[in-house]
Amino acid sequence: MIDGFKYDLRIYVFVNGINPLRVYVYKDGLARFATTPYAKPTEKNIDNLFMHLTNYAINKESENYVQNEGGPNGESGSKRSYQSIIDLVETNFGTPAAEMV
Numbered sequence: 001m002i003d004g005f006k007y008d009l010r011i012y013v014f015v016n017g018i019n020p021l022r023v024y025v026y027k028d029g030l031a032r033f034a035t036t037p038y039a040k041p042t043e044k045n046i047d048n049l050f051m052h053l054t055n056y057a058i059n060k061e062s063e064n065y066v067q068n069e070g071g072p073n074g075e076s077g078s079k080r081s082y083q084s085i086i087d088l089v090e091t092n093f094g095t096p097a098a099e100m101v
Contacts, residue, residue: 001038002031002033002085002088004037004038005033005034005035005036005037005038006033006034006038006051006052006053006054007031007032007033007034007054007085008031008032008054009029009030009031009082009085010029010030010031010032010082011025011026011029011082012025012026012028012029013025013026014026027082027083028081028082028083029081029082030079030080030081030082031079031080031081031082031084031085032054032055032056032059032078032079033054033059033077033078033079033080034050034051034052034053034054034059035050035059035062035064035065035066035078036048036050036051036062036064037051038051038052039051050062050064056079059078060078062078064078065078066078068080
C-alpha cells in the first residue's frame with residue numbers, strides 16, 4: 001500500500017525472443033489506486049468496491065477520485081505514473097528500484 005491505499009501496477013513489456021529470452025520493459029507504466037483507504041475486509045466493508053478494487057472504471061465514479069495533475073512524473077492522484085512509484089521506492093528504501101528486480 002501507498003499512503004494507506006491499495007494499488008496495482010501496469011507494467012508493459014515486449015517479449016522479443018524466448019530462446020534466448022529477451023524482454024524489454026517499457027519505462028512508462030501506470031499505478032492505479034483505490035479511492036478509499038484500505039481496511040481489512042469485514043462484513044461491513046466487503047462490498048466497498050472503492051476500497052478493495054483498483055479498477056479505473058470503478059474508481060472514476062468515486063467522489064474521492066483525484067485526477068492526476070501533479071508534477072512531471074505524475075506523482076499524485078488516483079492514477080499515477082510508474083516512474084513516480086519507482087521514485088517513491090528509491091526515496092523510502094535508498095535502493096535504486098532497478099536493482100530490486
